[in-house]
Amino acid sequence: MTILKKVRENLFLAIIALAYIIMFIAKPSMGIESVKNSGYYIKEMLMIMPVIFVLTALLDMWVPKEKIMRYLGKDAKAKGVFLSFVVGSISAGPIYAAFPMCVMLHKKGASLRNIIIILSSWAVIKVPMLLNEAKFLGLKFMAIRWVLTVIAIIIFSWISAKIIKDEDLPGEVLTHPGLHINREACMGCTLCAKNYPALFEIKGKKADIKAYGQKSFDLEHLQSTIEACPVHAIEYFEG
């Protein structure tokens, strides 16, 4: 049962492993070639991945995002556009980690246009990645692509805001009192479990809430844990 569950959780990896086994039986030379090809990318990844993650986490920690987010409303215009680019390009995590955060920002009054800018720059304009792009594709390539992408995002976010209305987004979800974790947003960074181990744990690579029953908990401690979450996946409603 557990093996089956593991395979289902890592379905993509299982398929790849199977393909390699077939390849090694049918054409061993091509199997070796594939491993060699992969080796090149693994080497490149090991050189850059640790430092990118540390840099991203540091930026996430030191740039006062909460303050920036107050300026993303409809009246902010150019300033809002600029700050949205900043939020998107310094944030940690893959693009799907940005979805719940952007929904929250929209509820707090950020305009649709700025949300689209955050999502798009989150995907393509990562500050820590600029040098990496220059290394593989050249400085000129990187600079031109960067400028063009920023221009493109400015234009198509404006078009999108003309097509989509605020009402097209799903309305407020009913909020039940208590503690919630948005597990789809969680990227398993383990900060909450380290900050407040009595309340949070990591289950299957994602954060989970331990049974806390009627026991009361330290609200201040909880608040600082909620604020530390890089993707704002933890919510608490007093009931």
Added chain:
Amino acid sequence: MDIFTLAIWIGTLIFLGVSFAKDKVKTKQALIMALGMGKGMVVSILSIIFAIGLILTILPPSDIAAFVSNQSVLLATVVAALFGTITLVPAFIAFPLVGTLVGAGVSVVPAVAFLTTLTMVGVVTFPLEKKEFGIKFTAVRNSLSFLFAIAIALVMGVII
């Protein structure tokens, strides 16, 4: 280690040192966050890398380059952009991959289209995005990103 990677390492280490001097607790939290993010992503990243290794053996970059150069630029660009939408690939794998393709002779325009949709448009994440933002928002954002990925690529072809 090349100069660009070295620059990131040195810059980050300085940043880390300043951060540590200013606030030990915050810095420790950032390091825990970085480690957790890495752990959470390492399996899926390795799967993607081994998949790329396999695909590049069956379809060598030089064959891809030969195929692309036989097509009209527009068609090649649209097809490259379509391939990029299938899944979302982390940028630090996307860059060396596109670097390999360009090095093998794939022209810049389709390569840029592929690179942009690779990181920005994802069929795999579509259901997740739809659930959070609704169908209209998701459809508009993804299709406009796709169109502009092609526009970026074409303009880049003119400039470079």
